[in-house]
Amino acid sequence: MRSNAGKVSTAAVYEFPWLTTPGTLLFICGLIVMAVYRIAPATAAQAMTATVYRLRWAILTVASVLAFAYVMNLSGQTATIGTWVAGAGAAFAFLSPILLVLLLALCVLVYLQSTVLSGIRP
Numbered sequence: 001m002r003s004n005a006g007k008v009s010t011a012a013v014y015e016f017p018w019l020t021t022p023g024t025l026l027f028i029c030g031l032i033v034m035a036v037y038r039i040a041p042a043t044a045a046q047a048m049t050a051t052v053y054r055l056r057w058a059i060l061t062v063a064s065v066l067a068f069a070y071v072m073n074l075s076g077q078t079a080t081i082g083t084w085v086a087g088a089g090a091a092f093a094f095l096s097p098i099l100l101v102l103l104l105a106l107c108v109l110v111y112l113q114s115t116v117l118s119g120i121r122p
Contacts, residue, residue: 027048030048
Protein backbone atom coordinates (compact mmCIF):
# COMPACT_ATOMS: atom_id res chain seq x y z
CA MET A 1 0.00 0.00 0.00
CA ARG A 2 1.43 3.38 -0.99
CA SER A 3 0.52 6.89 0.08
CA ASN A 4 -0.25 9.76 -2.31
CA ALA A 5 3.43 10.71 -2.27
CA GLY A 6 4.38 7.24 -3.50
CA LYS A 7 5.96 6.17 -0.23
CA VAL A 8 5.09 2.91 1.49
CA SER A 9 2.23 3.57 3.88
CA THR A 10 2.79 2.82 7.55
CA ALA A 11 -0.94 2.25 8.10
CA ALA A 12 -1.84 -1.03 9.69
CA VAL A 13 -3.63 -3.39 7.34
CA TYR A 14 -6.54 -5.08 9.09
CA GLU A 15 -6.68 -8.80 8.42
CA PHE A 16 -9.51 -11.02 9.56
CA PRO A 17 -8.50 -14.68 9.74
CA TRP A 18 -11.93 -16.29 9.51
CA LEU A 19 -11.01 -19.81 10.55
CA THR A 20 -8.94 -19.02 13.64
CA THR A 21 -11.24 -16.45 15.21
CA PRO A 22 -12.98 -17.56 18.43
CA GLY A 23 -16.46 -16.93 17.00
CA THR A 24 -15.90 -19.28 14.08
CA LEU A 25 -14.48 -21.96 16.34
CA LEU A 26 -17.44 -21.61 18.72
CA PHE A 27 -19.82 -21.88 15.78
CA ILE A 28 -18.09 -25.08 14.59
CA CYS A 29 -18.26 -26.48 18.14
CA GLY A 30 -21.96 -25.62 18.20
CA LEU A 31 -22.48 -27.57 14.98
CA ILE A 32 -20.58 -30.55 16.42
CA VAL A 33 -22.65 -30.45 19.63
CA MET A 34 -25.81 -30.17 17.54
CA ALA A 35 -24.85 -33.33 15.66
CA VAL A 36 -23.74 -35.30 18.73
CA TYR A 37 -26.84 -34.46 20.78
CA ARG A 38 -29.12 -34.74 17.74
CA ILE A 39 -30.58 -31.28 18.15
CA ALA A 40 -32.87 -30.16 15.34
CA PRO A 41 -31.26 -27.54 13.09
CA ALA A 42 -34.23 -25.21 13.63
CA THR A 43 -33.81 -25.40 17.41
CA ALA A 44 -30.07 -24.75 17.17
CA ALA A 45 -30.60 -21.83 14.78
CA GLN A 46 -33.19 -20.36 17.14
CA ALA A 47 -30.78 -20.65 20.09
CA MET A 48 -27.92 -19.10 18.12
CA THR A 49 -30.13 -16.26 16.89
CA ALA A 50 -31.36 -15.57 20.42
CA THR A 51 -27.76 -15.51 21.68
CA VAL A 52 -26.64 -13.05 19.02
CA TYR A 53 -29.70 -10.91 19.75
CA ARG A 54 -28.89 -10.80 23.48
CA LEU A 55 -25.26 -9.93 22.73
CA ARG A 56 -26.04 -7.32 20.08
CA TRP A 57 -24.97 -4.36 22.24
CA ALA A 58 -21.81 -6.10 23.43
CA ILE A 59 -20.96 -6.93 19.80
CA LEU A 60 -21.57 -3.30 18.83
CA THR A 61 -19.41 -2.10 21.72
CA VAL A 62 -16.47 -4.33 20.81
CA ALA A 63 -16.74 -3.39 17.12
CA SER A 64 -16.86 0.30 18.06
CA VAL A 65 -13.77 0.03 20.25
CA LEU A 66 -11.88 -1.78 17.47
CA ALA A 67 -12.96 0.85 14.93
CA PHE A 68 -11.94 3.63 17.31
CA ALA A 69 -8.52 2.04 17.87
CA TYR A 70 -8.05 1.61 14.12
CA VAL A 71 -8.90 5.27 13.47
CA MET A 72 -6.64 6.40 16.32
CA ASN A 73 -3.78 4.36 14.87
CA LEU A 74 -4.26 5.71 11.35
CA SER A 75 -4.56 9.31 12.52
CA GLY A 76 -1.38 9.11 14.59
CA GLN A 77 -3.09 9.58 17.95
CA THR A 78 -1.62 6.42 19.46
CA ALA A 79 1.88 7.45 18.37
CA THR A 80 1.33 10.91 19.86
CA ILE A 81 0.13 9.49 23.17
CA GLY A 82 3.03 7.01 23.21
CA THR A 83 5.54 9.77 22.51
CA TRP A 84 4.04 11.92 25.23
CA VAL A 85 4.15 9.12 27.79
CA ALA A 86 7.69 8.13 26.77
CA GLY A 87 8.79 11.76 27.07
CA ALA A 88 7.51 11.94 30.62
CA GLY A 89 10.75 10.45 31.89
CA ALA A 90 10.78 10.03 35.67
CA ALA A 91 7.26 11.44 35.89
CA PHE A 92 6.03 8.24 34.20
CA ALA A 93 5.99 6.58 37.64
CA PHE A 94 3.40 9.20 38.64
CA LEU A 95 1.49 9.19 35.33
CA SER A 96 1.21 5.43 35.01
CA PRO A 97 -1.31 4.91 37.86
CA ILE A 98 -3.34 7.90 36.67
CA LEU A 99 -3.54 6.47 33.15
CA LEU A 100 -4.51 3.11 34.63
CA VAL A 101 -7.35 4.66 36.63
CA LEU A 102 -8.58 6.49 33.52
CA LEU A 103 -8.44 3.26 31.51
CA LEU A 104 -10.32 1.35 34.20
CA ALA A 105 -12.95 4.10 34.35
CA LEU A 106 -13.36 3.84 30.58
CA CYS A 107 -13.74 0.05 30.86
CA VAL A 108 -16.39 0.43 33.55
CA LEU A 109 -18.29 2.94 31.42
CA VAL A 110 -18.20 0.60 28.42
CA TYR A 111 -19.35 -2.30 30.61
CA LEU A 112 -22.21 -0.30 32.08
CA GLN A 113 -23.20 0.95 28.66
CA SER A 114 -23.32 -2.57 27.24
CA THR A 115 -25.25 -3.97 30.20
CA VAL A 116 -27.75 -1.11 30.40
CA LEU A 117 -28.41 -1.10 26.68
CA SER A 118 -28.82 -4.87 26.54
CA GLY A 119 -31.11 -5.00 29.57
CA ILE A 120 -28.77 -7.27 31.54
CA ARG A 121 -28.42 -6.35 35.19
CA PRO A 122 -24.79 -6.08 36.39
